[in-house]
Amino acid sequence: xxxxxxxxxxxxxxxxxxxxxxxxxxxxxxxxxxxxxxxxxxxxxxxxxxxxxxxxxxxxxxxxxxxxxxxxxxxxxxxxxxxxxxxxxxxxxxxxxxxxxxxxxxxxxxxxxxxxxxxxxxxxxxxxxxxxxxxxxxxxxxxxxxxxxxxxxxxxxxxxxxxxxxxxxxxxxxxxxxxxxxxxxxxxxxxxxxxxxxxxxxxxxxxxxxxxxxxxxxxxxxxxxxxxxxxxxxxxxxxxxxxxxxxxxxxxxxxxxxxxxxxxxxxxxxxxxxxxxxxxxxxxxxxxxxxxxxxxxxxxxxxxxxxxxxxxxxxxxxxxxxxxxxxxxxxxxxxxxxxxxxxxxxxxxxxxxxxxxxxx
Numbered sequence: 001x002x003x004x005x006x007x008x009x010x011x012x013x014x015x016x017x018x019x020x021x022x023x024x025x026x027x028x029x030x031x032x033x034x035x036x037x038x039x040x041x042x043x044x045x046x047x048x049x050x051x052x053x054x055x056x057x058x059x060x061x062x063x064x065x066x067x068x069x070x071x072x073x074x075x076x077x078x079x080x081x082x083x084x085x086x087x088x089x090x091x092x093x094x095x096x097x098x099x100x101x102x103x104x105x106x107x108x109x110x111x112x113x114x115x116x117x118x119x120x121x122x123x124x125x126x127x128x129x130x131x132x133x134x135x136x137x138x139x140x141x142x143x144x145x146x147x148x149x150x151x152x153x154x155x156x157x158x159x160x161x162x163x164x165x166x167x168x169x170x171x172x173x174x175x176x177x178x179x180x181x182x183x184x185x186x187x188x189x190x191x192x193x194x195x196x197x198x199x200x201x202x203x204x205x206x207x208x209x210x211x212x213x214x215x216x217x218x219x220x221x222x223x224x225x226x227x228x229x230x231x232x233x234x235x236x237x238x239x240x241x242x243x244x245x246x247x248x249x250x251x252x253x254x255x256x257x258x259x260x261x262x263x264x265x266x267x268x269x270x271x272x273x274x275x276x277x278x279x280x281x282x283x284x285x286x287x288x289x290x291x292x293x294x295x296x297x298x299x300x301x302x303x304x305x306x307x308x309x310x311x312x313x314x315x316x317x318x319x320x321x322x323x324x325x326x327x328x329x330x331x332x333x334x335x336x337x338x339x340x341x342x343x344x345x346x347x348x349x350x351x352x353x354x355x356x357x358x359x360x
Contacts, residue, residue, distance in 0.1 A: 015270030029283035045149035193296035226267025
């Protein structure tokens with residue numbers, strides 16, 4: 001039995017207890033698969049000023065990953081993304097020269113052995129202990145590229161660390177409660193809205209409009225996590241401004257941003273637990289999408305007037321302009337028709353007058 005056995009709708013544990021090593025089918029041919037994401041930063045470790053060869057740096061790091069003590073032999077080349085930073089000759093000695101992202105997707109080695117009790121808590125602890133050991137073994141390593149040394153630091157993004165994410169909202173609401181003049185009960189001070197960005201719009205689209213994410217389809221998919229109170233879907237054209245720099249291949253309109261407000265904190269909690277540290281995949285596609293997920297600090301749905309993003313404002317203004325244009329066209333058509341009727345009436349009166357004159 002694999003540690004990444006897929007959980008389906010027919011038999012599901014509470015999502016809050018789903019181990020981080022297990023996949024989850026969420027409907028419409030979509031599934032969430034476990035993975036570890038690490039953000040890498042590289043610095044020069046000596047006084048050399050030789051140019052950085054990012055291809056050689058990548059090969060050196062892959063060789064290190066696939067050798068003991070890590071022995072991550074199943075990390076494909078494509079799951080290590082490196083990007084050399086611009087203007088290296090202008091950078092100070094202690095400034096980064098490259099950044100990168102490492103994805104570790106094959107977690108099958110964490111599965112229980114024969115005769116071992118594979119409880120959910122045991123799998124969760126094993127995963128967290130292993131991830132911590134990977135971070136410790138990789139932090140501060142030096143890579144020698146033909147005599148040029150580079151030091152690497154790394155971190156787990158907050159959006160991939162559920163415990164850090166949980167602490168962030170607990171601290172946020174504790175501070176908000178302590179500084180609130182309304183003294184709202186702490187039980188009311190809990191998040192209920194998740195924000196997911198960087199997922200392909202076509203995966204959430206209606207068949208007749210495959211290029212635009214559908215709110216109805218999105219609602220159906222995310223309802224697997226619990227009862228939904230509100231949902232909003234918009235284009236995520238600005239993601240490239242905040243996303244990982246190693247992925248600079250986003251095209252306008254291809255991705256969407258999703259806000260989902262759940263009816264209960266428990267459903268929100270379960271959704272966050274599952275969406276953290278996972279990738280999304282479509283049945284029949286080899287593409288694995290490493291989206292970003294966080295919780296809503298800005299009360300997106302509770303605002304008296306929804307705070308619209310720039311693309312949404314443009315879309316609304318475009319809709320108003322199209323409506324004004326249609327009204328102008330209808331007005332012009334009405335004037336033309338009225339002019340035509342008046343002209344026909346004049347011609348008819350003129351013809352009647354001529355016939356009457358000739359008759360007389």
